[in-house]
Amino acid sequence: MTAAPTIDGTTQNATAQRLRLESLRKTYTARGREPFEAVKGIDLDIEPGELVALLGPSGCGKTTTLRMIAGLETVTAGRIMIGDRSVGDLPPGKRNVGVGFESYALYPPLTVRENLAYGLKARRAKDANARVDAIAERLEMTELLGMRPANLSSGQKQRVALARALVRNPPVLLLDEPLSHLDAGQRQRVRRELKVLQREFGYTTIVVTHDQLEALSLADRMAVMDAGVIKQFGTPDEIFDVPADRFVADFVGEPSITLLPGTGTGDGVRVGGAGGLKSAVAVPDGREVLVGLRPQDCHPTDGPGLEGTVLVFEDLLEFGLATVELPGLDTRMVAQVESGHPLRAGDRVTLAAPPERVHVFDAATGERVR
Ligand SMILES: Nc1ncnc2c1ncn2[C@@H]1O[C@H](COP(=O)(O)OP(=O)(O)OP(=O)(O)O)[C@@H](O)[C@H]1O
Ligand SMILES: [Mg+2]
Structure with a gap:
């Protein structure tokens, strides 16, 4: 591989900055409308040079948060610290x-x-053209340099917007769905290049994305947001393996986690008439809970587990997905089954997950039982 050109000849950004949000709030007020609190006092502490993916459903306050950090939206309360400032x-x-x-x-x-x-020119950077050439090459857009914005496709515009954010080599970088309009192949390549550039220059970065794979592939840590609140901030592994509540468990992971109503049995849980599972965490006898089981962790077993009937089996070549109906429950369970062990609709099957992969949440609060 030939050495990729760097933007300004340096290989690291000496000015990488810590970014902290402290009890940050935003209430939108418009005449004739009720005030709306879009961001409800969030805290985030991002290390210099760290890349954080911000995830959450539409309307949860992601763009509002980024706009406040950028100074494009006023802050209702709280502080934004870049470095010591x-x-x-x-x-x-x-x-x-x-x-x-x-x-x-x-x-x-x-x-x-x-x-x-x-x-760059406004800030009297002498090598502005060389820097533009370097970043354009790395984002596969050299051929766009002579064009005017009106003639660009949405995917091309998006790469230009990304290049414009990167070309200044900013200590803090905020990207809102930066790759959403790119086709699949380009999306992967630009995503990789973004990560390389981010590592090379050490921008402290927040990327908003709806794409979980994108979040996983880019992020050092992920912040999962819902209705103006950060529900969990941690490494992708922490969020996947130890979701803090049922919302995070449900929001992160593909295919989605199955959440089944159950009751504690001391050393595990009982799920209706389907059977029981041991859990790593103690669950007081009779406590009402939600049992979270990721499809990747559930496998057919000859031992104890949850017994049901296969409703459909999807053969996805590398593995299969079985959707299983459990007696007396409305919620269906999904299990990932190794290829070579196909199931058929109508088959009876018992599914189990290792105790440390049985997630237990309080039925009333949704909080993880620890
Ligand atoms: N200028 C505004 N005035 C009033 N309400 C607003 C304004 N901008 C955003 N909102 C509301 O604030 C909430 C958060 O909006 P925001 O754009 O931050 O969401 P988001 O997480 O970026 O969603 P999406 O994933 O759809 O982009 C939404 O309910 C939205 O309707
Ligand atoms: Mg948004």
């Missing part, structure tokens, strides 16, 4: 934050090259 009172241009937002328009009269070089 509280930046809440600084205008966007003074925060030294690179943003790649879909809504952040390009200047229509300028070519892509001029758009990319604009901020």
Whole structure:
């Protein structure tokens, strides 16, 4: 592999900065409408050079959070710290934050090259053109440099927006769904290059994404958000293996986790008339819980487990997915079955998961039982 050109000849960003959000809140107020609290006091402490993926359902406050950090939206309460500095009172241009937002328009009269070089020239960077060439090559968009924004496809625009955020080599980088319009192949390649650039230059980065694979492949840590609150902040493994509550368990993981109503048996759980499973955590006898079982962890067994009837079996070549009906339960269970052991609709099957993979949540609060 030939050495990829660097943007400014350096291999690391000496100015990588810690980014902290402290009790950050946003309430939108519009005349004639009830105030709406979109961000409800969130805390995040991101290490210098760390990449954090921000995940959550539509409307949970991801873009609002990024816009407040960038200075594009006022802060209702709380603090934003970049390094040792509280930046809440600084205008966007003074925060030294690179943003790649879909809504952040390009200047229509300028070519892509001029758009990319604009901020650099304004700051009197001498090597602006060389830097633009380097970043364009790495994001597979050299052929776009002479074009005007109006003539770009949405995927091309997105790469230009990403390049514009990166070309300044910002200490803090905020990207909102940066790859959503790219086709599958390009999406993977640009994703990899983004990670390489991020490692090379050490931008402290937040990436909003709806794509779990993208989050997993990019992130050092993930923050899972719901209705204006951060539900869990941890490494991908922590979030997958030890979800803090039923929302996180349900939101992260493909195929989705199965959540079944059950009751504690001391050293495990009982699930209706289907049977029982041992759990690593003690669950008081009779406590009402939700039992979380990831399809990847559930396998047919000859021993004790949950017994049901196969409703459908999807053969996905590398493995199969069995959807199983359990007696007396509305919720169906999904289990990943090794290829070579296909099941058929109507088969009776007993499924079990190792005790440390049996997730138990309080039925009322949804919190993980620890
Ligand atoms: N300018 C505004 N005025 C009033 N409410 C707003 C405004 N901008 C956003 N909201 C509301 O705040 C909430 C959070 O919006 P936000 O755009 O941050 O969500 P998001 O997590 O980025 O969602 P998506 O995944 O759909 O982009 C939503 O309920 C939205 O309707
Ligand atoms: Mg958004």
